[in-house]
Amino acid sequence: GDMVITDSTIDAFWLEGASxxxxxxxxxxxxxxxxxxxxxxNATYETxxxxxxxxxxxxxxxxxxxxxxxxxxxxxxxFVGWLQTPRNVRYTVVCISPKPGFDMTxxxxxxxxxxxxxxxx
Numbered sequence: 001g002d003m004v005i006t007d008s009t010i011d012a013f014w015l016e017g018a019s020x021x022x023x024x025x026x027x028x029x030x031x032x033x034x035x036x037x038x039x040x041x042n043a044t045y046e047t048x049x050x051x052x053x054x055x056x057x058x059x060x061x062x063x064x065x066x067x068x069x070x071x072x073x074x075x076x077x078x079f080v081g082w083l084q085t086p087r088n089v090r091y092t093v094v095c096i097s098p099k100p101g102f103d104m105t106x107x108x109x110x111x112x113x114x115x116x117x118x119x120x121x
């Protein structure tokens with residue numbers, strides 16, 4: 001993505017300011033992370049796998065993360081992740097904005113539910 005880091009955004013440049021990351025760029029990062037193609041140590045990789053584990057059932061593991069930014073007074077939320085099963089790996093990138101009047105207490109749950117639906121068999 002296009003990262004613009006200034007003194008005023010150093011602690012939140014990924015949420016505020018002019019930085020941008022597209023859904024396809026997030027998908028590319030997920031694939032490279034899953035495939036161990038990022039320049040990180042094995043210890044960092046293992047830590048990320050633990051931190052990103054959202055749910056596990058039997059031989060299947062869902063890993064991912066949520067995000068939330070406000071651009072031009074509009075909320076933008078996402079969930080990016082992958083479902084690892086014995087048969088395959090399926091990726092998801094959910095990027096949505098709520099309609100006016102949406103119950104924001106449901107914001108995280110809705111993104112997660114949409115991701116689960118996109119990964120269902």
